[in-house]
Amino acid sequence: MHLHILGICGTFMGSLALLARDMGFDVSGSDAGVYPPMSTQLEEAGIVLREGYAASNLDPRPDRVVIGNALSRGNPEVEAVLDRGLTYVSGPQWLAEQVLPGRRVIAVAGTHGKTTTASLLAWLLESSGLEPGFLIGGVPRNFGVSARLGGQGAPFVVEADEYDTAFFDKRSKFVHYRPDIAILGNLEFDHADIFDDLTAIERQFHHLVRTVPGRGRLLVADGEPALERVLEMGCWTPVERFGNQSASAWRFELEREDASRFRVIHQQGDTDEDAVIDWSLTGTYNARNALAALAGAHACGVDLARGCAALARFETPRRRQEVRGEVAGIQVIDDFAHHPTAIAATLEGLRAATSRGRLLAVIEPRSNTMRLGTLRSRLAESVASADQSFWYQPSGIDWSLESMLAEIPASSHLVEDIDALVQALVAEAKPLDRIVVMSNGGFGGIHERLLAALEAAHG
Known part of the structure; x- marks a missing residue:
């Protein structure tokens, strides 16, 4: 066919x-x-x-x-x-009809962190011998592919996007998946091109909640008012919370400030079990992603200690804090950050893990929400952890970044040509610096061009 x-x-x-x-x-x-x-x-x-x-x-x-x-x-x-x-x-309907029937579906939803959490979860299931299938909006490096069928009858992990389905179906993609387990990682305003406000997105998340059966499970991040409002609309499924609140079933305690080592505590009734994660990732947001994945894996029978040990071998998905290369001690990192919250969280995590050298942020406001300027008031504060920021103004954007840059306390630069941007970075970067390139698109192949230019300058 x-x-x-x-x-x-x-x-x-x-x-x-x-x-x-x-x-x-x-x-x-x-x-x-x-x-x-x-x-x-x-x-x-x-x-x-x-x-x-x-x-x-x-x-x-x-x-x-x-x-x-x-x-x-x-x-x-x-x-x-x-x-x-x-x-x-x-696409979502085809997946629901052709792939998901007969599988235990675990849907990973949220404004941020879906790709990393889904990759973590798939790796935990794989490490426990469950041969999961998955469809993830990125390429998990532990697998080398973004999707696979997995073993017959094995769990299936799907990154559950709230964006609309097709020009002829304006429901969110995730309503097609009918998951047995749904992870709700966070929720804030995004996709300004199709949603009028946060309330509209909360309604779509509740449509997802409605599809999870009573025998299933909802794994919900704590400290998220929007998710609490979603549950208040109606909930018919057992809920477990994860985060850093004492009442949550899954919580973490940092043992290193950059979150590269932390303790996971799982409370079951009157008893607690705990284990330590020591891994290559940084940032408290990744600790929360790990909690969500561990909770999802545990619901499928994965032991906590075994799961935490497996995360030491986890590799970030492509384009999620992915080191693309290093020249003369200057590191070039690729990150998919597409929203002020994601930009800030990524830079905060890298700042905590950077003891020497500077952090240079390079940002293309390419997502529909950022191109529309809906969240531009938050962009300036999103780079507070960077020593310098370089902003690329792509064609087709209908607002100027120039006035926004005046609000950034650290040195900032506005560039409208990628070649000029590469030249500016090469002139500025010094050994031990980390250049973090942030875009949800190809960004004109800037990573390869930047590495080649650094090689030419320092080779």
Whole structure:
């Protein structure tokens, strides 16, 4: 059966393509502006990619077309699908119909940390011999792929996104998954292009809560007022909380300030069990991600001590504090941070782990929320932990970053050309500095260009 995927290089759709190929489908797809790591992953899997959207991409006629949520009416390939009367479906619906039936589904939801938490959870299940399937919006380096079917009947971990499903289905993606276990990691305003306010997103999260059965489990972060409001709308499933509040079933105590070592305490009735995590990640937000993953794995039968030991071997997903290279003692780090809260948390964690040298933040405000300027009042404070910040103003953004930069106490720079940005970074960077590049897109291949320029300057 020939399956053709529109928007195949998106993290979700590319992962879907890998699952379909492993199920025996003949898979092809089209996209515009493809970039690694997804394009590389698909090419290595032997999946045919067609650059750009055109009616000719639908020849020969596919049996079914899966349409990504980045596609809308007016797109030439979408119009051809409709005009030719082809059978089409959204990605989340295809996953729900073809992959998830008969599996114990664990959905990882939240504004931030979904990819890391889902990767942690999949690794914990794998380390315990459960052979999980998964679909994650990134590439977990412990697995090398963003999706796999896993063992027959094994648990399936899915990164559960609140963004809408498709141009013909405006519900959040995660309502399709019907999970047995749902992790709610945090919740704040995002996706200003489709949601009017936080209340609208809370309503979608409650739609997810409604789908979790009474025999299932909700794992909910403590200290999150928006999540508490979601539960107040109605809850029919046992709830366990995780975080650092004393009443939570899962909590942590730092043993190093940068959260690279901490103790996990799991309270069950009147008894506690505990174990220590000593790993390569930093930041209290990653400690919370680990708690969520441990709670999810424990619900699937994974022992706490064994799970904590496995996390010592965990590698961050691609583009999550990923060290892309080091030249002359200058480290280049790639991070997917796409929201002021995520930017601040990443930089705070790296600051705590940086004893020598400076932290230079490089930011492309590329997400729809940041491009619209909805959260621009919070952008200046998000880089408080950086010694200097470099801001790239991409074309198509309808507000200027210049006035915002005046509010940043540390040195800041505004650049409108990537070559000029690379030159400025090379001129500024010194041995022991860490350059953190933050974008949810390809950023014009800046990582490779920066490393090459540093090599030329210091080689």
